[in-house]
Amino acid sequence: MKKRNKSKMLAACLFISILLFPGIIPGLAQERPVIYKLAVELLPETASLQAKETIVWTNLSHDYVPDIHLHLYWNAFKNELSTLAKEASREKLFKRFKAEKGEWGWIKITSLTTSDGQDLLPAADFISPDEPPNPDDQTVLRVVLPQPVAPGQSLTLNIDFQAKVPKNGLRTGYFQDGFFISQWFPKPGVYEEGRGWNCHEYHLNSEFYADFADFKVKITVPKDFVVGACGQEVEKTEDLAAGRATYTYAQENIHDFAWTASPRFIKIERWFKGEEEVTPEEYQQIAGLLGLTVQDIKLPDVRMILLIEKQHKNQVERHFRALRAAIKYYGLWYGPYPYQTITMVDPPFRTGSGGMEYPTLFTAGTSVILEKNVLSPEGVIIHEFGHNYWYGLVASNEFEEAWLDEGINTYSTSKVSAVAYGAGQLPLKINGLPLGWLIKTPAVYDWQLARTISVPVTKLDPIITPSWKFYNSGSYSLNVYYRAATSLYTLERLLGEKIWARIMRTYHQRYRFRHPRTEDFIQVVNEVSGQDLNWFFQEFFYQAKDFDYAISSVETKLKPHEYRGEFDDLPVKTQNQAKASAGRKPVLEKEKIYQAVITLRRYGEAKPGSGFALKLKIEFEDGSTEWREWDGQSRWHRFYFEKPVKIKRAWLDPEGLWLVDTNLSNNSYSRHGPGIRILSVTANLLWLVQNVLVTCFSWL
Amino acid sequence: MISANFLKFGFNRAISKFKLSLYLWLIMFIISLIIIVPVSYEVRANLGHLAWTEKPLLPFELNLIEIFLANQNLLASYSVFIIIMLLFSALLSVFLSGGLFGQMLSPEARVSFRDFLVDGCRHFWQFLLSLIIFIPFLLIFFLVFRLLSAPLKLWSARAVTEWPVILASWLTVLLLALLWTAFRLVLDLVRIFVVGESKRAMAAYLSTLRFLHRHFFRLWSLYLLIGLAVILISAGWLLLVKLLSPTSPAGLLIIIILSQAYILFRLLARQVLIGVEASYFSARKGS
Numbered sequence: 001m002k003k004r005n006k007s008k009m010l011a012a013c014l015f016i017s018i019l020l021f022p023g024i025i026p027g028l029a030q031e032r033p034v035i036y037k038l039a040v041e042l043l044p045e046t047a048s049l050q051a052k053e054t055i056v057w058t059n060l061s062h063d064y065v066p067d068i069h070l071h072l073y074w075n076a077f078k079n080e081l082s083t084l085a086k087e088a089s090r091e092k093l094f095k096r097f098k099a100e101k102g103e104w105g106w107i108k109i110t111s112l113t114t115s116d117g118q119d120l121l122p123a124a125d126f127i128s129p130d131e132p133p134n135p136d137d138q139t140v141l142r143v144v145l146p147q148p149v150a151p152g153q154s155l156t157l158n159i160d161f162q163a164k165v166p167k168n169g170l171r172t173g174y175f176q177d178g179f180f181i182s183q184w185f186p187k188p189g190v191y192e193e194g195r196g197w198n199c200h201e202y203h204l205n206s207e208f209y210a211d212f213a214d215f216k217v218k219i220t221v222p223k224d225f226v227v228g229a230c231g232q233e234v235e236k237t238e239d240l241a242a243g244r245a246t247y248t249y250a251q252e253n254i255h256d257f258a259w260t261a262s263p264r265f266i267k268i269e270r271w272f273k274g275e276e277e278v279t280p281e282e283y284q285q286i287a288g289l290l291g292l293t294v295q296d297i298k299l300p301d302v303r304m305i306l307l308i309e310k311q312h313k314n315q316v317e318r319h320f321r322a323l324r325a326a327i328k329y330y331g332l333w334y335g336p337y338p339y340q341t342i343t344m345v346d347p348p349f350r351t352g353s354g355g356m357e358y359p360t361l362f363t364a365g366t367s368v369i370l371e372k373n374v375l376s377p378e379g380v381i382i383h384e385f386g387h388n389y390w391y392g393l394v395a396s397n398e399f400e401e402a403w404l405d406e407g408i409n410t411y412s413t414s415k416v417s418a419v420a421y422g423a424g425q426l427p428l429k430i431n432g433l434p435l436g437w438l439i440k441t442p443a444v445y446d447w448q449l450a451r452t453i454s455v456p457v458t459k460l461d462p463i464i465t466p467s468w469k470f471y472n473s474g475s476y477s478l479n480v481y482y483r484a485a486t487s488l489y490t491l492e493r494l495l496g497e498k499i500w501a502r503i504m505r506t507y508h509q510r511y512r513f514r515h516p517r518t519e520d521f522i523q524v525v526n527e528v529s530g531q532d533l534n535w536f537f538q539e540f541f542y543q544a545k546d547f548d549y550a551i552s553s554v555e556t557k558l559k560p561h562e563y564r565g566e567f568d569d570l571p572v573k574t575q576n577q578a579k580a581s582a583g584r585k586p587v588l589e590k591e592k593i594y595q596a597v598i599t600l601r602r603y604g605e606a607k608p609g610s611g612f613a614l615k616l617k618i619e620f621e622d623g624s625t626e627w628r629e630w631d632g633q634s635r636w637h638r639f640y641f642e643k644p645v646k647i648k649r650a651w652l653d654p655e656g657l658w659l660v661d662t663n664l665s666n667n668s669y670s671r672h673g674p675g676i677r678i679l680s681v682t683a684n685l686l687w688l689v690q691n692v693l694v695t696c697f698s699w700l
Numbered sequence: 701m702i703s704a705n706f707l708k709f710g711f712n713r714a715i716s717k718f719k720l721s722l723y724l725w726l727i728m729f730i731i732s733l734i735i736i737v738p739v740s741y742e743v744r745a746n747l748g749h750l751a752w753t754e755k756p757l758l759p760f761e762l763n764l765i766e767i768f769l770a771n772q773n774l775l776a777s778y779s780v781f782i783i784i785m786l787l788f789s790a791l792l793s794v795f796l797s798g799g800l801f802g803q804m805l806s807p808e809a810r811v812s813f814r815d816f817l818v819d820g821c822r823h824f825w826q827f828l829l830s831l832i833i834f835i836p837f838l839l840i841f842f843l844v845f846r847l848l849s850a851p852l853k854l855w856s857a858r859a860v861t862e863w864p865v866i867l868a869s870w871l872t873v874l875l876l877a878l879l880w881t882a883f884r885l886v887l888d889l890v891r892i893f894v895v896g897e898s899k900r901a902m903a904a905y906l907s908t909l910r911f912l913h914r915h916f917f918r919l920w921s922l923y924l925l926i927g928l929a930v931i932l933i934s935a936g937w938l939l940l941v942k943l944l945s946p947t948s949p950a951g952l953l954i955i956i957i958l959s960q961a962y963i964l965f966r967l968l969a970r971q972v973l974i975g976v977e978a979s980y981f982s983a984r985k986g987s
Contacts, residue, residue: 176860264860311861349860368862431873432866438938442761452762455769554749649751656757663770665763668751675752677760680946680955682740687959689732693789694966697724699884700793700831 032253033058034213038185041220041244042261047174049163053185057155061193064148068155069127069199070141071210073183076202077105077166081136083128083468084170087204091472097168105166105173109141109186115156118146130201130468139202141186159186170204171356172258177225178348182258182358183208190397190515200399205476206467207391207398207405210255212513220246221261228267228307228343229259230361251339253513254359255395262348265307270320272327274299274336286332289501299331302339308346312366315377319344319364322381325420330389330412333501334508337388344381355380357387371434373443375417375424382420383413394511401518402467402476403541407484414446414485447489447659454482455662463487463541464518486659487540493657494536494612495529503528535609540660546604549614549632549652550666556646559593596641598650598669600630604662608632617654621645646671706922706983710976713804714968717811720803721967724796728963731792735785738778742771794831798823801895804974819895826894829901834887841883849875881923886912888974889919892981915984922976930969937962 040051059065076084077097088094099105112120123144128134149155163184165174172182189199190211198209221227223238223245231251238245249259283294290297304327306319323344331337343361347353354365362384366377386409390396396404417424423443428435435441457478461470470476492500507516507524522537539545600616608614613629620626622645630637641647650669653661661667714721746767758766802819803811849872856868886908893904893911912919941958945951 176858178860309861311863349862368866431869432862433870438935438942440942442759444759444762448758448762452758452765452769455766456772551749651751663766664757665747665750665766665770669749670751671749673748673752674750674760676947676949676952677752678743678747680952681743681760681764682736683952683956683959685736685739686729686732687963689735690728690963691966693728693732693793694963694970696786696789697728697793697796698966698970700790700797 031058031060032213033060033191033211034188036185036213036215036217036257038215038257039218039220040185042179042181042222042225044177044179044222044225047165047167047179049161049165049181049184051161051163051185053157053159053161055155055157055159055186055188057149057157057188059149059151059153059155059191061191062151063191063193063196064150065145065191066148067142067144067197068149068157069129069189069197070143070186071183071189071199071202071208072107072109072139072141072186073202074105074107074163074166074169074172075138077169078138079104079136081134082139083130083134083137083201084139084204086134087468091204093204093473097166097170099167103167105164105169107161107163107184107186109159109161111158111160112143113158114146115158120145120157128201129197129199130203134201137201140189140199161186169352171353173351173353175348175350178262178264178351180258180260180345180347180351180353180363182256182353182356185257187256198397198399200468203399203468205470205473207402208256209395209397209399209515212253212255212395214250214252215254215257216248216250217257217259218246218248219259219261220244222263224263225261226263226265226267226307227259227261228265228305228345228361230254230257230343230358231339232341251360254339254392256358258358258361260307260345260347260353260363262309264310264348265346266310266313268306268308268316270304270306272299272302272304272324274301274331277324277328278332282332289498290333290505291502292505297332297336299328299336302327302337303341305341305343306346307343309349311349311368312346315366315370318370318378319346319366319381322378322420323385326382326385326416329416329419330386333412333415334389334505335393335512338393338512339388342385342388344385346377355384357384357391359388359392362387367432369432369434371425371427371436373425374427374434374436375421376427378421379413379417379424379446382416383409386412386416389508393513394508395513395515396517397515398467400466401464402480403463403484404516404518404521406480407463407488410446410450410481410485411488414450414489418445418447447485450482451486451489451659454478454486457483458546458662459544462544483660484541487536490540490658490660491525491533491536493655493659495531499529531611533609539606539609543606545606546662547606547658547660548602548604548662548666549658550601550603550663551616551650551652551669552599552601552636552666554596554598554647554650554669556594556596559595559642591644593642593644594646596643596647598639598641598647600637600639600652602632602635606660608658614653614658615655617651618647619649621648703918703922703925706976706980707925707972709979710972710974713975713979714971716809717803717971718968719811719813720800720816721964721971723813723816724800724967725960725964727792727796729960731785731789735782738774738781742774743767746771791828794827795820795824797891798827800971801827801891801974804971805892805895805978823891823895826901826904827891830887830890830894830904833901833905834890837883837886841879845876845879848879877927878924881927882916882920885916885920885923885977888977889981892974892978896978896981911981911985915980919977919980922980923973926969926973926976930966933965934962937965 035056037054038051040049042049057068076082085094085097088097112124114120120143124141126138127140127142128137129140165179167173172180187210189197190209192198200206215231217229219227219229221244223243227247229249231249233247234250235248236245278299283297287294287297304320304323306316308316308319327337339360341360345361345363346366347363354363356363364377364381364384387405390409390412391398391405398405423445425436425443426441428439428441457475460475461479463479463484467476470479503525506528507521510524511520522534525533614632616628616630616639618626620643628639648671652667747763750763799816799820802823803816852868852872856865859865889908889911890904893899893907894901899907941955944955946955
């Protein structure tokens with residue numbers, strides 16, 4: 001019975017989806033729990049939306065589901081009592097969201113019925129599923145159903161809703177006639193078998209989680225507005241009398257839908273051609289790395305759509321170059337981009353929506369004055385496109401395990417950026433004026449910066465912490481983005497490029513269009529590497545531990561030609577030890593012998609797992625080198641050397657494998673130090689202070 | 701007398717008394733050294749044994765950030781030290797201004813360190829007093845600034861593109877600079893009255909306001925002209941230094957020499973400004 005019901009429902013779903021989505025993408029047809037049909041009208045004069053929505057939710061679990069939980073995200077911007085507002089207030093960030101009367105954002109369901117016309121609104125109430133509970137939050141609506149949805153059965157909800165676009169929203173908003181609309185419609189959470197609905201409140205430090213779905217959305221706007229949205233534009237009609245245009249967008253197998261409208265956009269389209277962008281040698285090289293055939297990794301063509309503000313039209317080429325690099329390398333490394341379009345939006349000015357990802361659409365963000373060698377907007381374009389892989393396709397739970405998308409994607413961004421552009425100069429601007437024109441700023445790779453800036457939060461929170469439970473926004477972002485990326489870089493260096501590339505490919509391919517968790521990632525790492533790396537995740541992801549190894553001291557002294565004291569005729573124990581004699585103990589060698597002791601320390605709590613020792617490289621003054629290994633388990637360890645030459649330099653972890661080390665500056669020793677660099681720092685600092693004093697003197 | 705003559709006179713006077721810039725440079729050099737000793741010590745202690753390779757794992761700047769992060773516990777005590785040093789420097793600046801104005805306005809062609817110090821002592825209290833009396837002027841300055849910058853703020857707030865925001869912020873900075881120079885001119889002239897006319901601070905303010913009532917715009921334009929020259933030369937200097945590499949000993953040596961030359965230049969520019977103001981004052985005080 002169950003099976004028959006399920007088959008019927010799936011057939012019905014398939015039928016509906018064929019009706020709704022005539023252009024189904026081959027290879028994407030599979031079970032999807034949700035189908036959305038939306039029709040929305042933007043009323044710019046009141047910055048509001050009028051919408052109708054049909055949700056067909058299919059119960060793919062074996063549970064009988066008595067209710068449905070819907071996200072009503074915009075109520076987070078409704079007042080000062082929402083969970084987001086309270087969290088922002090706690091972090092002294094509320095000013096960012098504070099609005100004048102009529103500028104608060106909200107969403108109101110005016111009608112909620114089942115397909116047979118049963119009114120469900122009386123059975124709906126707001127709930128606060130997260131700790132600490134907030135009875136004033138209205139971002140999750142629970143609707144008790146007249147009867148439970150049986151396994152395989154579908155539920156159709158017809159919803160009418162109104163929404164006010166928040167003036168000072170997060171990731172969404174408007175400024176005058178520019179709109180960016182995201183998280184705007186009632187959206188079911190993810191039903192997890194045996195655990196119920198996974199539907200969290202909108203938190204300050206969290207993003208989203210939803211089920212894969214098919215969307216068909218009609219968007220009506222004033223006709224002079226340029227519109228961009230997730231998926232493909234399949235129809236456009238104009239009502240000249242009303243001065244409005246309606247755009248219809250459709251896309252299957254995505255889990256969110258965002259759109260934008262502004263009269264100041266320029267819309268430009270280009271094609272990413274797999275055959276032109278990747279050379280045969282590159283195909284060969286990547287295929288070899290991944291252990292696949294060239295045919296396996298061939299990239300399809302993708303239609304790239306850019307919506308850019310007129311003020312930035314001179315940056316079109318920079319935008320497309322970055323996007324092409326991202327489509328190319330993400331596609332080659334992890335798998336081809338499966339959708340036909342990607343829309344890149346330079347978001348309307350002051351809508352607070354820059355640098356955000358949605359399936360098949362992302363926002364970047366740029367400035368009218370750019371520097372040639374600073375990778376902005378390139379970095380954000382690569383990163384946000386990359387979220388189509390880590391969040392869009394591999395749809396992990398951003399509420400509970402944000403590192404799975406942000407951390408992996410920050411790591412991936414850094415890789416693409418390095419291979420496509422090399423190191424980028426650090427940006428330095430005052431009042432929109434790039435100081436890089438006058439001052440030379442250092443060129444750094446993303447991974448170098450990531451590991452450095454994430455140091456302060458190492459001991460604050462584990463990377464794997466629910467987003468809203470981090471100590472603060474800083475800890476959330478530095479941990480899930482940068483510390484996670486640094487840990488992944490470390491793992492890559494420990495395992496080697498080839499194994500790592502195969503791990504990432506396997507993980508991506510296995511969990512495409514699915515919702516993996518951290519354990520799934522670890523399982524793939526262990527499986528593909530053939531090693532038990534659980535310790536790595538325990539040390540660096542599940543716990544907030546500092547990893548800091550150091551060369552604590554290097555002591556060198558001349559070995560004496562004789563030792564004073566009382567000596568017995570004891571057997572000689574070591575090769576270099578001279579025979580004992582009463583009163584004095586001569587050393588045979590006439591040449592100078594140096595005795596050196598290198599002391600290594602473990603300052604942090606985190607340790608390498610078994611089989612992952614730390615290497616020590618010692619370079620002597622005659623150019624010879626020696627290597628030692630330390631398992632790093634004890635708090636300190638000493639290595640002893642006797643050589644006719646002094647130690648010139650020494651490096652702990654000379655290959656730079658352990659990027660998670662929070663202080664790399666204490667990992668090496670040199671008798672001569674870093675040369676004139678310290679003098680240079682002192683001179684710069686002196687000059688800076690002198691300038692302050694001269695200014696002070698001139699003004700006083 | 702035309703403006704060029706005032707500039708020429710001021711410049712000549714500054715050059716002839718260039719030693720004053722050297723005194724100031726030396727004193728500030730020593731104080732700066734004292735201020736940076738703790739930081740320099742920490743940098744040396746943490747990075748003094750860093751083994752540098754052709755391809756370092758991190759750029760040196762990130763090593764600096766790293767040790768800063770690792771030694772944040774020292775930040776609080778160092779901040780206290782910096783505040784104390786800045787307060788001391790503020791008082792010292794008043795003293796040095798006394799010495800500088802005294803010597804620049806002195807008819808004697810020769811300057812000596814002893815005379816410089818004597819002038820510093822002689823004018824210290826009146827200069828300090830003039831600074832305290834300047835506080836209400838500062839309040840007026842901020843009030844005027846807020847008033848004049850309000851339309852720019854409004855323009856920026858309503859903008860739907862970025863250019864108006866950037867232009868408004870540049871214009872705000874320009875406005876701030878213009879107003880600051882205008883108000884700063886008052887304090888300079890007060891000090892010229894204190895030194896040149898042996899007036900007490902309050903009387904000097906009244907005389908200054910009377911004087912500026914007639915001569916404000918000409919004097920201000922001279923001030924702005926010198927300020928513009930300093931900005932242009934500073935930008936040129938930054939561009940020149942940007943071309944040099946601090947990683948070679950010769951390059952670093954040249955940068956250090958140029959950096960100290962720049963500090964001397966700034967001090968000399970201050971001397972030129974006082975010289976120009978003084979020459980204008982001498983020429984117009986009877987008018």
